[in-house]
Amino acid sequence: METEINVNEMGQVKIAPEVISLIASMAVSEVQGVSDLTAGFTGDMLEKVGVKSPGKGIKVQLGENEVLIDVYLIVEYGVVIPELAKEVQRKVKLSVETMTGINVTQVNVHIQGVNFQKEVKDDDKLKK
Numbered sequence: 001m002e003t004e005i006n007v008n009e010m011g012q013v014k015i016a017p018e019v020i021s022l023i024a025s026m027a028v029s030e031v032q033g034v035s036d037l038t039a040g041f042t043g044d045m046l047e048k049v050g051v052k053s054p055g056k057g058i059k060v061q062l063g064e065n066e067v068l069i070d071v072y073l074i075v076e077y078g079v080v081i082p083e084l085a086k087e088v089q090r091k092v093k094l095s096v097e098t099m100t101g102i103n104v105t106q107v108n109v110h111i112q113g114v115n116f117q118k119e120v121k122d123d124d125k126l127k128k
Helices: 017-029 040-048 081-100 122-127
Strands: 003-008 011-015 034-037 058-062 066-076 103-115
Touching: 017 034, 017 058, 017 066, 017 081, 034 103, 066 081, 081 103
Parallel strands: 066 103
Antiparallel strands: 003 011, 034 066, 058 066
């Protein structure tokens, strides 16, 4: 299902849910402390056999003139989850509304895991 936006008398613009999902995904990637988006167990299994999903970790529910977005993500160890979730909500809402003109009624953030891996800094590599 696409959502229609009446631009003017020249015609209509239709936006596919996949476009909204991609916009939301890009907005989430800009939030510091987000490790990855997750497609859940089924989606992760499909990815292991080579089936890629461009909107991995983003679920879009379109209404007539509004959209509800669910974001499924993994966070870095040590982040303050409520603050990170608020920033994800703010960025996703702003990006989708600005780029599409569609009202975002909700951005629900689902924390699916915590990434405990520590990155090895270049300085640490040189010491070894």
